[in-house]
């Protein structure tokens with residue numbers, strides 16, 4: 001609010017500033033804003049005074065020198081506690097630290113600072129303080145608890161379990177009633193750490209529990225259009241941990257930098273990785289409240305995406321400043337082929353330009369699906385999944401996001417030595433759209449589809465574009481409000497010509513997928529559901545092995561048509577097919593054919609609301625699932 005343009009004579013370019021407690025923010029133009037809340041925390045150093053850098057004294061400190069001398073460790077504890085109570089943990093840490101400087105063995109100050117560090121997710125610092133306390137007072141209960149918590153958050157589960165078990169034993173025999181709450185918290189934390197340790201080691205996740213947690217964190221409120229809208233206070237971020245399948249590894253891949261490779265044959269539906277976001281930003285966190293209800297409009301989506309990106313750069317930068325031990329894993333991402341041969345990065349320095357680039361090349365965009373309930377847009381950085389390279393048409397790995405957890409599974413059997421691939425852009429978008437994005441991150445994709453599209457004669461490409469444009473501009477707008485049967489002929493003609501243009505490679509012909517879905521819709525509108533159904537079944541049979549989102553929508557349409565035509569037996573079969581396709585990427589292989597549906601339906605009911613209504617129509621809810 002106090003913004004005034006800075007006059008060049010006041011701050012000539014090249015002026016040295018020293019800023020106490022700066023915070024960082026990335027602006028829309030990717031410039032870094034360094035800001036300070038207190039003008040007295042900014043000191044301007046004149047060039048001829050450079051030597052002052054060494055022993056700078058803050059004017060604020062100088063002004064208060066008298067008072068400072070009079071202040072004791074107890075005073076700092078009380079200032080720190082005040083900040084702590086008002087949730088200002090950074091300021092609390094500042095005050096506790098001043099007290100600790102006076103009395104390095106002050107147990108209360110160290111214990112309070114450890115808790116403040118935990119609240120700010122600065123786990124190494126918290127662990128450091130807890131360990132100092134335990135050196136002086138090995139039986140300090142709160143310090144042991146905080147040590148266990150910090151170890152858990154640092155993913156040192158084995159050590160966390162030992163610490164907490166030891167504490168638990170001591171508390172068992174403790175008669176002091178005031179320790180009852182911490183005893184209960186220790187039991188809960190211990191149980192939680194054991195779950196995390198098993199997830200981390202064996203990839204054993206209790207999906208039902210995770211889905212429940214996910215839903216619990218969702219708050220439903222009435223949206224502006226009286227719809228139930230899902231909003232999340234700050235997430236949803238889930239208290240579960242990473243897992244990495246031991247038979248995959250990162251290796252260099254010719255022409256692509258590095259990528260994930262199978263070390264031995266991997267069966268279909270194997271859990272390859274569960275990755276917790278390094279940082280994730282949801283659009284509702286950055287959009288003003290009044291813009292949220294408008295989230296679907298193109299402009300809002302665009303603003304949201306740019307704000308999310310800025311915020312992600314800011315959060316990653318801040319996290320690296322607070323926990324520099326993460327720098328290495330983040331900066332490793334920078335060494336991909338995409339960024340040429342960068343100078344060796346100083347991994348101890350936080351560099352916003354580099355972080356911006358890392359996010360540009362590696363972030364995952366969360367798009368709201370129509371089927372999935374978690375209508376959340378946003379962007380996030382997941383470290384290990386960032387090493388998956390792209391293929392438009394031959395991906396062999398599925399990604400499933402639940403809150404900030406990314407589940408990665410094999411989509412089909414993968415052979416030893418094969419590269420594990422995902423799709424950054426789906427094969428059913430046009431070559432132009434795909435390559436525009438891929439080129440922006442330095443990918444000249446050489447998958448079967450791209451090679452074919454590059455080699456096609458210009459007149460073929462031109463004719464295809466012409467046909468698609470005719471459909472988009474002249475036919476599509478008429479479909480919703482018009483049941484003119486002549487539209488059927490026109491769409492069929494376009495589909496037939498498009499198929500003909502790629503008759504040598506029918507398996508790589510994706511342009512007619514959406515057209516066929518719409519053709520089926522028009523047949524239905526014209527009172528011919530049987531023809532509508534048969535079109536969709538044909539499309540399904542042609543493309544069932546290609547992993548495209550649109551196929552799931554096609555199956556749902558088939559399912560609705562079967563229900564409408566009272567072909568209930570067939571509808572149930574289609575229900576099973578779509579249930580497996582939707583829940584497979586999280587639940588994996590359905591080993592128990594009898595029980596799988598129960599589990600899959602439970603999951604689907606929670607996160608795929610469309611399934612719920614279909615199941616009701618099929619009478620499945622009262623039959624089997626209640």
Ligand SMILES: C[S@@+](CC[C@H](N)C(=O)[O-])C[C@H]1O[C@@H](n2cnc3c(N)ncnc32)[C@H](O)[C@@H]1O
Pocket residue numbers: 255256257258259333335336337338339361362386387388389390391441442443444445446
């Ligand atoms: C998210 S990173 C993937 C990991 C990257 N290969 C690395 O070594 O860090 C994306 C970058 O990988 C490379 N890449 C991914 N898929 C590729 C492909 N199909 N062909 C060529 N390069 C690819 C590009 O340089 C792209 O900018």
